[in-house]
Amino acid sequence: MQSLSDAAPKPGSERATQVRTIFSEIAPRYDLLNHVLSLNIDRAWRRAAVDRLGWERAPSGRYLDACAGTYDLGLELARRAGFSGRVVATDFAHPMLAQGVKKIAGAPIAPACADSLVLPFADATFDGAMVAFGVRNLSDVRAGLDEMHRVLRPGAKLVVLEFTTPPNPVVRAGYHFYFKRILPVVGRVVSGHPWAYTYLPESVGEFPGPRELAGMFEGAGFREVGWRLLTGGIAAVHWATA
Ligand SMILES: C[S@@+](CC[C@H](N)C(=O)[O-])C[C@H]1O[C@@H](n2cnc3c(N)ncnc32)[C@H](O)[C@@H]1O
Structure with a gap:
């Protein structure tokens, strides 16, 4: 890895460029860091997300995995028994x-290099959409939710998986210790990146909690909005209907 960017993302117009730079560099x-740092729990979280997608209603449909990264969420859907549709991973x-x-x-x-804030798809293209650990990184969360709503068919579901802060103070203390002390050090050593894994806990701390995020879904026109905390509230799976 050469010439790593030297400043953590800040709110504002440069955030998208900085986020793209981080993920390009790490x-x-x-994948290695994802599974090691989450102690492999991320696999169960992805299963919980796909369980909420309602793909069984249109098993041969077209599904969007936005902010897809290295495709783990799309693969979780594509490998489900009975799924005969297609995943577009952006x-x-x-x-x-x-x-x-x-x-x-x-x-x-089918991979596609595309910005979640300006998706290159017609209105009502998808039978479902999902985002794992991507919404938090968007420079404009509301614009991203509007865009997902636009590309979903009426009645189709959006599922979002995100980190959150555990409500229980004891769990929260352990989580903060791990997230702020251990994870940045292991992330720095394994990725070779000076601050990408410091950005992770910072971005989680700044991100709206599940209730506020649910309100943003409703503001973007979604209905039947709900969420469930996972692993003591380290993560949450959100769902909504377009
Ligand atoms: C934490 S990774 C998650 C990847 C994958 N969904 C997973 O669960 O492992 C966040 C991903 O979101 C992507 N991302 C962030 N903002 C984006 C945007 N505006 N448009 C498209 N991708 C974006 C990043 O490039 C990165 O690959």
């Missing part, structure tokens, strides 16, 4: 898509 180590960091491309060989997943 792409070669992203991300604006091309190195993330390129890094994961071997994993999707033979799977019904």
Whole structure:
């Protein structure tokens, strides 16, 4: 890895460029760090997200995995028994898509390098959409939700998986210790990136909680909005109907 960016993302117009730069730089180590740092719990979280998508109503449909990274969420859907549809996996960091491309060989997943704030799809294209750990990174969350709503068919579901802050003070203390002390050090050593894994806990701390996020879904025109905390509230799966 050469010439790593030297400043953590700040709110404002440059945020999108900075986020794209981070993920482009950590792409070669992203999968390893994801599974190590989450102690592999991320796999169960992805299963919980796909369980909420309602894909069984249109098993041969077209599904969007936005901010897809290295395709783990799309693969979780594509490998479900009875799924005969197609997943379109979008991300604006091309190195993330390129890094994961071997994993999707033979799977019904079509990658596309695209910004979630301006998706290159017609209105009402998808039978469902999902985003894992991507919404928090958007420079304009509301614009991203508006865009998902636009590309979904009426009645189709959006599922969002995100980190959140555990409500229980004891769990929260352990979580903060891990997230703020251990994770940045392990992330720095394994990824070789000076601050990408410091950005992670900071971005979670700044992100709206589940209730506020649910309100943003409603503001974007979604209905039947709900969420469930996972693993003591470290993460949450959100769902909504377009
Ligand atoms: C934490 S990774 C999650 C990747 C994958 N969904 C997963 O669960 O492992 C966040 C991804 O969101 C992408 N991303 C952030 N903002 C984006 C945007 N505006 N448009 C497209 N992709 C975006 C990043 O490039 C990165 O690959």
